[in-house]
Amino acid sequence: MKKIISGFVLTQVLLCGVAIAAHEEVDPYALEPSINGGVSASGLFASQEEEDAYLADLAAEELEPCINGDVSEGGLYASQAEEDAFTGSIAAN
Secondary structure, eight states: OHHHHHHHHHHHHHHHHHHHHHHOOOOTTSSOGGGGTOSOSSSSSSSHHHHHHHHHHHHHSOOOTTTTTOOOTTSSSSSHHHHHHHHHHHHHO
8 A cells, every 4th residue: 555655656746847847948058157158267156247346355354364374484373573572572581
């Protein structure tokens, strides 16, 4: 009995899927912008305008020093000058 019900449900699901798929007219290339060359120079954005807007926003924000690589050699301070000043004050004591 369970096999019959399972088979019936599976058949109905497959028939519904086929019926829905037959009525949908989907452009197969609409979801992948790189197929038609519509991506940014880095390939990370769907258009060059999106990448330019992102980079402009990124440049306008104040970032943590570690994000843009401006950290001390030890990685514990926001700049090398701060680390030198701190380690110099420890050495003086």
